Structures are given as C-alpha cells and as structure tokens.
Amino acid sequence: MKTLLYALTLVASVHSGVAIAAEQPPRDEFFWLGMINKATIIINSDEGLLDKDLTPKIAAGLKKVLADGAQPGAKRPSTVIAFEPLLIEAAGPEVTLIHAGRSSQDMHSTYRAAIMRDDLLRLAHQLDKTTSALVDLAERHVDTIVPNYTNGVAAQPNSFGHYLLGHAAGLERDAQRIREAYARVDRSPMGTTVLNGTSWPLNRTRMADYLGFSGIVDNAYDASQISPVDEPVEVGAIVTSIALHTGQFIEDIMTQYAQPRPWILLQTGGGNTYVSSAMPQKRNPGILNSTRQAASTAVTLAMGPIIQAHNITPGMPDAKDEDANTEIVESAIKALEGWEKIIGSLVIDPNRSLEELNSDWTASQELADVLMRKYKLPFRVGHHFASEIVDFAKSQNIKPLDFPYADAQRIYKEAVKGSSFSDQLPMNEEEFRATLDPVAIVRNRATSGGPQPKEMARMIKTAKEKIASQEAWVADRRRVVTTALKRLDEDFDKLSTSPN
Numbered sequence: 115m116k117t118l119l120y121a122l123t124l125v126a127s128v129h130s131g132v133a134i135a136a137e138q139p140p141r142d143e144f145f146w147l148g149m150i151n152k153a154t155i156i157i158n159s160d161e162g163l164l165d166k167d168l169t170p171k172i173a174a175g176l177k178k179v180l181a182d183g184a185q186p187g188a189k190r191p192s193t194v195i196a197f198e199p200l201l202i203e204a205a206g207p208e209v210t211l212i213h214a215g216r217s218s219q220d221m222h223s224t225y226r227a228a229i230m231r232d233d234l235l236r237l238a239h240q241l242d243k244t245t246s247a248l249v250d251l252a253e254r255h256v257d258t259i260v261p262n263y264t265n266g267v268a269a270q271p272n273s274f275g276h277y278l279l280g281h282a283a284g285l286e287r288d289a290q291r292i293r294e295a296y297a298r299v300d301r302s303p304m305g306t307t308v309l310n311g312t313s314w315p316l317n318r319t320r321m322a323d324y325l326g327f328s329g330i331v332d333n334a335y336d337a338s339q340i341s342p343v344d345e346p347v348e349v350g351a352i353v354t355s356i357a358l359h360t361g362q363f364i365e366d367i368m369t370q371y372a373q374p375r376p377w378i379l380l381q382t383g384g385g386n387t388y389v390s391s392a393m394p395q396k397r398n399p400g401i402l403n404s405t406r407q408a409a410s411t412a413v414t415l416a417m418g419p420i421i422q423a424h425n426i427t428p429g430m431p432d433a434k435d436e437d438a439n440t441e442i443v444e445s446a447i448k449a450l451e452g453w454e455k456i457i458g459s460l461v462i463d464p465n466r467s468l469e470e471l472n473s474d475w476t477a478s479q480e481l482a483d484v485l486m487r488k489y490k491l492p493f494r495v496g497h498h499f500a501s502e503i504v505d506f507a508k509s510q511n512i513k514p515l516d517f518p519y520a521d522a523q524r525i526y527k528e529a530v531k532g533s534s535f536s537d538q539l540p541m542n543e544e545e546f547r548a549t550l551d552p553v554a555i556v557r558n559r560a561t562s563g564g565p566q567p568k569e570m571a572r573m574i575k576t577a578k579e580k581i582a583s584q585e586a587w588v589a590d591r592r593r594v595v596t597t598a599l600k601r602l603d604e605d606f607d608k609l610s611t612s613p614n
Contacts, residue, residue, distance in 0.1 A: 139183075141232055143436065144190035146225035146325075147197045148180045149599065150304060152606040153324040154212045157317050159609065163215075168208055173609040175205020194218035215307060215314030219338040219429075223303040226342055226436045228325065230299050230349065231595070233443040235588050237450075238292045241356065242585045244450045245285045247457040249577045252278035256570045259552050260377060260467040261476055263366070268476050271552035274462060276565035279573050284359045286577070289584045291352045296591065299345050302327040303337035309429070310334050324602045326595035339429035346439040347423055350416035353446040357412035360449045364406045367456070371399055377467035378460060386459045401459065405452030412445035471552040472515050475504045484549050489540040491530075499529035514550045519543040 139145050155173050158164035164172070179200045183190045191197045195218060201209045252275035262272040302322035305312075311334045318330045331337035370376035380386040386401045419439065422432035471477070481503070482496030502525045507517055526539040541549065548554055559566045563573070 139180075141229065142190060143192035143222075143225050143229070144183050144197070146228050147191075147194065147221065148176065148183075149325060149602060150221055150224060150321075151176050151201070151212060152602055153304075153321050154216070155609060156324070156602070156605050157320050158212060158214075161315075161317060163314060163316070164211055168211065169609055172205050172209050172212060173606065175201055175209055177606075178204045194221050215305070215312035215316045217307045217338075219308045220303050220306045222434075223306075223338045223342045224325065226434060226439075227299050227301065227303065227327075227345065229436050230345055230439060230443075231296065231591075233440050234292055234296050234299065234349065235591055237352075237356075237443050237447055238289060238296075238584065238588045240447045240450045240454075241285060241289055241292065242581055242588065244454040244457070245282050245289070245577075246581050247454050248278050248282040248285070249574060249581065251457055251460070252276070252282065252570075252577075253574050255462060256567060256574075258462055258464045258467070259471065259556055260462075260464075261471050261474070263369075266369075268470070268474050270476050270479065271471050271555050273556050273565035273570065274467075275570055275574075276556075279570075279577060281359065281363055282577055285356070286580055286584075288352060288356050288359065289580075291355065293584075293587060295345075295348050295352060297328070298341075298348070300328045300591075301331045301341075302329070303331045303341065306331070306334035306337040309337075309339055324598060324605075326598035328594075335428075343419070343423045343428075343433050346419040346433055346442070349439065350419050350442055353412050353416040353442050356446045357409040357416070357449055360409040360412075360453050361406055363453065364402050364409070364456070367460070368399065368402050368406075371402075375466060377463050377470055379463075380456070381459045381461055384459070386455075401452060401456055405449060405456060408445060408449040408452055412442070412449050415442045415445050418442065468552065473513055475507065475514055477514060477550045477552050477555055478504050480549050480555050481546075484545075485540070491535060491540075495530060495533065495535070499526055502529055515547070517550070519546055522546055 152173075155164065155169060155176065159166055159169040179197075182188055182200075191200065198210065198213070255274040255278065256276075258274040259271050260274045260277065261268040262270055262277060302318065302325055304321045304325070305316040305318035322328075322330050331341055367378060367380075370378050380399055380401065386399070415438075419433040419442075426432055478500045479497075481500040482493055485491040485496035485499070486493045503517065503522060506512075506521065506525060507514070512518075523539045527537040530537055539546070556565045557567070559569075561569075563569060
C-alpha cells in the first residue's frame with residue numbers, strides 16, 4: 115500500500131503542474147508524523163514553549179530519523195508510539211519535550227485527514243477525466259439518434275449525446291460532493307491532544323497553516339473523537355454514488371450484447387473484449403465485466419466505515435484505518451478509469467440505432483403530443499388513440515413507417531367515438547408520418563435541457579466549463595498544500611544545524 119501511495123503521489127503532483135523529484139518521499143503516515151514534528155519544533159521554539167538552545171539538536175535528530183526512513187527498504191513507522199523511540203535514539207530524551215500538549219490521538223487524526231485530503235484530490239482528478247471523456251463523446255454524437263429505455267423497454271428516441279450528458283450530470287454532482295467533503299476534511303485536529311485540549315498554549319492555527327490545512331477543527335472533542343469517523347463515512351457515500359453511476363452506464367451498454375445486432379458495441383481486442391474459450395462466435399465484453407466488478411467492490415468497501423462506526427462509543431478506532439479508507443477511494447478511481455476506457459472504446463452504429471427505432475413504436479407519444487399541441491385534443495384521448503395504433507400495429511407486425519394512413523383514420527374515429535370531438539383525424543398523411551420520424555422528434559424538442567441542437571450546444575459548453583473549473587480547483591488545492599509544506603521544509607532547515 116505504501117508503495118502504491120508513493121506512486122500515486124508522484125502522478126498526482128505531475129498532473130497538478132508541480133514537478134517533484136523522484137526521491138520525494140511518499141506522503142504516508144511516516145511523512146506526516148515528520149511534518150507534524152517539524153512544525154511543532156518551529157512553532158514551539160518561536161513561541162517559547164521549547165528551549166531555543168535545544169532546538170538545533172532536536173531538529174537534527176528529527177532530520178536523521180526522516181533521512182533514515184527515506185532509504186530504500188527502510189522502516190517507516192506509522193504510529194507515534196513507534197516513531198518516538200527513533201527520535202529519542204537520534205536526539206536523546208530531551209526530544210520528548212516537543213510532545214508536551216500532544217497525543218497520538220490528535221497526531222493520528224491529523225495525518226488521517228491529510229492522507230484523506232490527498233486521496234480526495236486524486237479521486238476528483240480521475241472523475242474530471244472520465245466526465246470529460248463523456249462530454250467529448252457527447253459532442254461527437256449530438257446528431258446520433260438512438261433508442262432510450264425505461265423499465266428495460268425501448269421508450270423514446272433521443273440524441274446519444276443527450277444521453278451521455280445525462281450521465282455526465284450525475285458525475286458533476288459527485289464532483290460537488292467531493293469539494294464539499296474536502297472542505298470538511300481540510301481542517302487540522304492538531305493541538306487538541308486527546309479530547310479537551312491542553313494547558314500548553316499551543317498555536318493550532320500556525321500548525322494548520324504549516325500543514326496546508328485551511329483551518330482547524332474547532333471543538334477539541336470533535337477533533338479526535340467524532341470528526342475522524344464522520345470523514346470516511348462521508349467519503350464512502352461519495353464513492354458509493356460514483357460506483358452506482360458507473361454501474362448504471364455499464365449495464366445499459368451490457369444489454370446491447372444480448373442482441374444479435376446491437377447498435378452499440380466495444381472495439382474488439384485491446385483489452386476491451388475477449389473470445390470465448392468454447393464458443394468461437396462470442397466476443398465477451400471483458401472491460402464491462404471488470405469495470406462493473408470494480409464498481410461493486412467500491413460499494414462493498416464503502417459500506418465498511420458505516421458498519422464499523424455503528425453502535426460504538428465515540429473515539430474508537432474501528433472506522434479510522436487510513437489504509438482501508440484509502441483503498442475505498444482507490445476502488446472508485448479504478449472504476450472511473452475503467453469507465454473512461456469504455457467511453458474511448460465504444461463503437462456506435464447510427465444506421466442500426468435508427469433501424470431499431472423505426473422497427474418499434476418509440477415515437478408513438480409524439481402523436482398524442484402533437485394532437486394536443488396543434489389540435490387541442492386532450493392528451494389522454496390522444497394517448498388512447500396512439501395506444502390503439504400500437505396494439506393494432508403489433509398484432510399485424512406493422513412497423514411505424516409502414517403503417518397505413520387509412521387504418522390510422524379508422525382507429526381515430528373509434529378513439530373519439532361518443533365524445534364532442536370531430537371523428538376526422540386532423541393530421542393529413544404527410545404530417546402523420548412526419549410525427550413518427552425519430553430524427554424530427556429529437557430535433558423539434560422545445561424543453562429546456564432537451565436534446566435539440568441549440569440546447570445541446572448550451573449544455574456541452576456548460577459541462578466543459580464545470581470540468582475546467584473542477585480541475586482548476588484540484589490544481590489549486592494541491593498548490594496550497596505543496597506550497598505550505600515547502601515553506602515548512604525551508605523554515606525547518608534553518609533550525610536543523612548542529613549546536614555550537
């Protein structure tokens with residue numbers, strides 16, 4: 115896990131535009147314990163809580179511990195109780211003067227928040243990539259008309275681009291949730307000790323600033339007893355939402371593979387599909403299966419903190435394990451990476467999708483809509499007329515484009531029989547057939563947020579702006595943390611010279 119976190123930290127920094135050296139240590143528990151100790155030495159020395167004559171020796175001891183931990187294969191203790199003996203060995207028992215007013219409770223709570231903060235930014239970045247892929251594909255398929263389904267049944271014609279933007283809108287809400295959760299995670303618990311503070315006048319605000327936090331957890335009891343459990347539960351809820359969105363998309367594509375002539379498939383090979391070991395005609399959608407499995411794993415892991423935090427007293431460690439909580443986020447990133455690859459591998463056949471639309475009666479609602487909008491026929495009467503047409507057509511195996519106009523006139527007379535409405539179908543044959551044209555239906559939509567070209571252009575523009583804003587937010591949050599830690603290192607290096 116530590117090696118994985120190291121690699122991911124490098125990738126995240128590169129994406130944020132911050133170049134870091136290959137030897138940069140991973141931002142794991144050991145790293146953050148080091149940073150917490152650096153900040154403690156600086157602040158307490160500045161504010162008279164640590165003898166300035168001892169400061170260089172203590173700082174040099176910490177520097178040695180961190181250098182030793184950066185060696186290949188070296189141990190990197192993840193707890194205060196294992197880290198402190200190394201400090202004592204390097205700088206003598208006087209080094210424990212920096213532990214005044216501190217506890218493993220607030221120190222561990224602090225590095226858990228810091229690690230989760232990094233994890234959320236990695237998740238946000240991959241979410242942006244996947245959403246961007248959806249929007250780019252939507253832009254290419256504004257004019258591709260496909261059937262959409264409700265209750266598993268073909269329902270209405272739609273622009274494939276409009277369908278994709280709907281999925282992108284779900285992910286944009288997940289991005290909102292990440293930003294909102296980040297604001298709650300991005301608060302420093304340091305200086306609260308166990309649960310009610312300390313008699314030492316520790317400068318919590320300076321500590322938060324050095325560690326790149328935007329502020330402090332205000333209530334000392336909340337800082338280590340309540341908030342550290344709330345955070346993984348909230349992140350688990352975000353991961354669950356992302357996984358559900360991923361699964362819905364995959365299952366929609368998967369249903370096409372049950373058809374002998376699908377209108378949407380994956381490019382063959384390249385890790386997208388594989389040939390059945392027994393049935394040579396089959397090209398199994400492997401990436402759909404693996405991504406769905408990743409999404410299911412994400413849901414499973416995300417439930418962990420909820421179950422662990424249930425019916426326990428405040429402050430218990432059950433739901434706080436940072437490796438387990440990182441794995442929750444990592445599972446969502448894996449699902450999003452698979453989804454991004456799926457998007458890039460889709461092959462859409464517009465002619466086949468239009469053929470499917472014209473082989474079924476997904477345009478039938480438009481008959482009722484037009485009769486009401488243009489001819490003031492109550493919708494339920496028009497709906498009854500359209501439903502009777504569909505029943506007759508299916509009993510006779512008649513497709514929409516082949517439906518006899520004379521039968522439409524006859525069925526209309528029967529539908530309005532006994533009412534005050536004229537029994538003459540107000541549509542002429544040309545209008546009747548145009549009303550059943552799936553392409554015209556999509557083009558003529560007038561609702562805000564619909565698939566008509568003008569609305570599609572507006573929504574694509576808005577979606578791209580939101581993605582750009584989100585990615586700028588990720589880069590800015592990374593910059594804030596990186597800048598703070600750089601300043602901490604620079605200030606610490608001024609102290610870590612040997613005493614005269």
